[in-house]
Amino acid sequence: MVWNPPNTLSASKMPALLQNRGIVFGYRQINQPWSYYARSICQFHNETFNIWTHLIAIFIHLSMIYQYAEECNFYRDKQSWTLLIFSVCCIYSTTISVIAHIFHSKNVDAHYSLFLFDYAGAYMYAYASGLIAIYYYSDEYTYGMIVNVYLVAHLIFSFGGVVLMCIMKTSFGHRDHQRTRKGLLSLFFSLHAILMSVTVARKYWLLMNGNHQYLASITNYNWIYLYFILGGLSYSCHSPEVFLPGMFDIIGQSHQIFHIIATLTQISQIRAVRFEISKGYASYGHPSLPSLFILSTISLGGSTAGSRE
Numbered sequence: 252m253v254w255n256p257p258n259t260l261s262a263s264k265m266p267a268l269l270q271n272r273g274i275v276f277g278y279r280q281i282n283q284p285w286s287y288y289a290r291s292i293c294q295f296h297n298e299t300f301n302i303w304t305h306l307i308a309i310f311i312h313l314s315m316i317y318q319y320a321e322e323c324n325f326y327r328d329k330q331s332w333t334l335l336i337f338s339v340c341c342i343y344s345t346t347i348s349v350i351a352h353i354f355h356s357k358n359v360d361a362h363y364s365l366f367l368f369d370y371a372g373a374y375m376y377a378y379a380s381g382l383i384a385i386y387y388y389s390d391e392y393t394y395g396m397i398v399n400v401y402l403v404a405h406l407i408f409s410f411g412g413v414v415l416m417c418i419m420k421t422s423f424g425h426r427d428h429q430r431t432r433k434g435l436l437s438l439f440f441s442l443h444a445i446l447m448s449v450t451v452a453r454k455y456w457l458l459m460n461g462n463h464q465y466l467a468s469i470t471n472y473n474w475i476y477l478y479f480i481l482g483g484l485s486y487s488c489h490s491p492e493v494f495l496p497g498m499f500d501i502i503g504q505s506h507q508i509f510h511i512i513a514t515l516t517q518i519s520q521i522r523a524v525r526f527e528i529s530k531g532y533a534s535y536g537h538p539s540l541p542s543l544f545i546l547s548t549i550s551l552g553g554s555t556a557g558s559r560e
């Protein structure tokens with residue numbers, strides 16, 4: 252049964268740029284005061300669960316930081332710094348996403364501006380993922396071989412990703428072009444993921460040659476890869492709503508599934524890091540706080556500037 256909450260609009264009454272494939276009802280009204288969208292956090296419409304899936308994710312991350320802070324000393328323990336940066340980037344990107352989903356329906360300009368910032372946040376998360384991959388997941392041999400080249404390449408990919416996302420959104424933002432846009436973005440993400448995978452490739456190679464030292468680590472990575480693939484599919488395929496338009500307007504649409512899988516990915520990444528630390532596998536990595544800070548600042552500044560182009 253199709254549920255059309257009160258005071259919401261059908262897709263036909265929305266500007267084409269604010270329509271989503273397979274979503275027929277439940278759009279909030281446009282050109283309302285900002286307070287209307289703020290109040291809508293606690294009302295039913297087709298963004299309600301996009302907002303709440305990420306609001307809950309923020310609390311999960313805060314609780315994980317609190318839990319870890321009870322076990323280690325963030326000030327003295329150098330090994331915890333990269334994980335702390337990763338958690339902060341997760342909270343940063345998730346918070347921007349929440350803000351975008353709350354306010355983007357006001358008008359087309361707000362929609363574009365907020366989602367360009369959302370993309371900048373998403374790439375801060377991708378950037379931090381690359382840091383934990385090299386500092387925690389790579390084995391000592393791989394770390395020594397690639398760390399310098401990898402960090403530069405990863406920074407270029409991270410900045411390039413934001414610029415590409417923004418170009419795609421402004422050039423192919425219309426719903427008719429969503430497949431092209433999301434297909435190209437998925438291709439770029441996959442290339443970036445391959446770069447990050449170089450950090451763990453040797454562990455897989457050792458396992459295939461009968462060395463089981465890193466078997467438990469690889470099991471953790473497999474979960475991360477599985478969530479990453481599921482997240483990409485849910486982001487790009489618009490299923491199930493394209494097959495049954497109108498049935499998943501409020502709950503069950505692909506973007507809500509994407510948010511949940513994105514959070515599960517982040518949790519599995521953090522758990523994998525903590526496993527590596529507990530086993531002493533990441534003890535050779537020595538991230539210097541100044542370089543981490545400088546790289547993070549450049550990445551944040553670059554991604555924000557890219558989102559404003």
Ligand SMILES: [Zn+2]
Nearest residue numbers: 301348506510
């Ligand atoms: Zn979202």
